[in-house]
Amino acid sequence: MPNTWKIYLLAIISFLNGSSEYVIAGILDRIAEANNISVSSAGQLITVFSIAFGAGTPFLIAMTARLERKKLLVYALSIFSVINILIAIVSGYEMLMAGRIISALSAGVIQVTLLTLAAALAAPGKQGGAIATVVTGQSTALVVGVPIGRVVASHYDWNVLFVGLGVLGLLFTALALFTIPKTVAEEPVPLREQVKFLMQPRISAYLLITFLWLGSYSIVFTYISPYFLYTFGMSNKGVTTALFIFGIASAIGSKLGGFSTDKWGSFRTLTGGILLHAMALLLFPFLGQFSFIFYILLIFWALSAWSSGAPIQFQLISLAPAAASIVLSLHSAFGQLGMAAGAGIGGIGVKNGLLNYIPWIGAFALAVSVIYIIADNLLSKRTQTKQTQSNLCVEK
Numbered sequence: 459m460p461n462t463w464k465i466y467l468l469a470i471i472s473f474l475n476g477s478s479e480y481v482i483a484g485i486l487d488r489i490a491e492a493n494n495i496s497v498s499s500a501g502q503l504i505t506v507f508s509i510a511f512g513a514g515t516p517f518l519i520a521m522t523a524r525l526e527r528k529k530l531l532v533y534a535l536s537i538f539s540v541i542n543i544l545i546a547i548v549s550g551y552e553m554l555m556a557g558r559i560i561s562a563l564s565a566g567v568i569q570v571t572l573l574t575l576a577a578a579l580a581a582p583g584k585q586g587g588a589i590a591t592v593v594t595g596q597s598t599a600l601v602v603g604v605p606i607g608r609v610v611a612s613h614y615d616w617n618v619l620f621v622g623l624g625v626l627g628l629l630f631t632a633l634a635l636f637t638i639p640k641t642v643a644e645e646p647v648p649l650r651e652q653v654k655f656l657m658q659p660r661i662s663a664y665l666l667i668t669f670l671w672l673g674s675y676s677i678v679f680t681y682i683s684p685y686f687l688y689t690f691g692m693s694n695k696g697v698t699t700a701l702f703i704f705g706i707a708s709a710i711g712s713k714l715g716g717f718s719t720d721k722w723g724s725f726r727t728l729t730g731g732i733l734l735h736a737m738a739l740l741l742f743p744f745l746g747q748f749s750f751i752f753y754i755l756l757i758f759w760a761l762s763a764w765s766s767g768a769p770i771q772f773q774l775i776s777l778a779p780a781a782a783s784i785v786l787s788l789h790s791a792f793g794q795l796g797m798a799a800g801a802g803i804g805g806i807g808v809k810n811g812l813l814n815y816i817p818w819i820g821a822f823a824l825a826v827s828v829i830y831i832i833a834d835n836l837l838s839k840r841t842q843t844k845q846t847q848s849n850l851c852v853e854k
Contacts, residue, residue: 461579464638465588468572468579469595471535471630475568476596477603478542478561478623479507484604484701485611485619486683492616493551497684498805503558504680505801510559512794515566519787522567527575527641531634534567539627546620566794569596570787577775577782578641585775590716590768598709605701608683612694655785661777663834668770668789669796670827671732674820675763676800678739681808681816689814690752700756707760715765724769724776725835729828731769734762736824739817 482489482503490500522530541564545557572592580588607619655661678685686692686700711731718727738759745751774785800820807816 461581465576465579465591467630467633467637468576469591469598471531471634472569472572472592472595473598473603474623474626474630475538475565475572476599477607478538478565478620479504479511480599481603481607481619481623482507483680483682484608485616486681487687488608488611488616489554493554495551497681498808499551501680501801501805501808503554504676505798505805506555507558507562507565508676508794508796508798508801510562511566512791512796512798514563515570515790515794516784516787518563518567519570519784523784527571527578528634528638529640531568531571531575531638532631534564534571535627535631535634538564538568539624539631541624542620542627543624546617546624562794566787566790570790573771573786574782575638575641579639584720585772587716587720589771589775590712590719593716593764593767593771594709594712596712598705602705604705605698608694608698608701655778655781655788658777659837660834661774661785661788663830663837664770664774664777665788665792667728667827667830667834669792669799670823670830671735671763671766671770671796672793673796673800673803674735674739674823674827676797677804677807677820677823678742678817680797680801680804681813684808685813685816700753703753704756704760707757708764711761711764712767714761715768718765719769719772724773725831728766728769728773729831731762731765732824732828732831734758735766736821736828738762739821739824742817743814 482500486497486500489495489503490497493500525533538561541557541560545554545561548554548557573589576588576592577585610616610619656665682701682704683697686697687694692700715727715731718730738755741755742759745755771786771789774789775782778785803819804816807813807819
């Protein structure tokens with residue numbers, strides 16, 4: 459199997475992994491009804507997933523650093539498959555919470571390993587596109603995972619979805635075992651050494667940007683179904699249609715982000731995407747009531763939001779090429795903690811009757827991230843100038 463197709467296989471696995479995380483957003487009201495809890499309480503299933511993913515991934519990646527990447531992927535996928543089947547079988551809100559925590563830990567290891575493998579399998583100069591392909595797989599979970607999840611939950615019990623995730627997980631575990639090549643494991647990096655990465659100004663800046671980017675996204679996306687149902691008065695069919703449109707645009711946005719990163723660089727891609735993302739969130743409360751404009755804004759939001767993943771990840775790998783897994787695990791950690799914070803803040807807004815205006819909070823967070831992006835770019839140029847001057851002095 460050529461490496462291109464192996465990267466697409468990684469993207470499909472990423473899609474499955476993303477579905478396990480995002481599917482709940484599309485059936486939040488169904489889970490709340492089945493467990494006799496409020497919508498905001500059901501939303502905490504997303505919060506706890508994000509916290510476990512964010513807090514646990516760096517530890518697990520450090521602990522498994524000596525393990526060959528293909529073997530690590532197979533092990534993590536096996537746990538992922540079994541736990542999703544168990545989630546479908548167990549009953550009770552507390553057991554569901556516990557299952558989501560274990561699922562999150564396996565998902566974190568899977569996603570970092572997929573990104574590391576994609577970068578290793580890519581041709582020189584094509585790492586940005588390879589990373590974007592894997593990220594596209596994750597965002598495609600919004601195309602199929604979330605809206606089809608809602609359709610399935612409308613006709614069957616919601617736990618049927620998790621049985622499907624588990625069975626498909628076992629299938630792709632077998633495919634990965636026979637098709638993905640072995641790669642050299644990185645030297646293990648102790649957690650105290652990982653902290654040193656956080657002390658590097660440029661890496662810490664991009665981790666903070668990750669936190670703000672996904673936090674702002676999560677504020678709205680966690681409550682996307684009730685947002686469409688109650689703020690815009692959409693029907694269940696309308697919500698499903700909107701989720702399909704959003705998901706398709708998200709997948710395209712991820713691919714555009716990778717293409718733009720390879721062609722125009724991470725700074726231009728990231729700055730443009732973040733600014734357009736903020737603009738879309740600002741306009742939703744004003745223009746979302748108009749059906750035609752609503753769908754334009756929805757596409758605009760999805761394209762811009764998901765164009766940011768590839769340039770951030772590419773930049774982090776460029777800053778620490780010898781420890782790609784570590785910086786990507788930190789990226790995943792900060793991203794998931796951002797999503798947890800966003801879900802929590804969104805939940806507070808929902809409880810206080812501010813559902814219509816939570817996009818503005820997200821837009822503010824994005825505005826702050828733009829400041830960090832520009833500051834990092836200036837710092838990079840200044841460092842390059844000093845290095846050039848130093849090299850000239852040595853030559854003289």
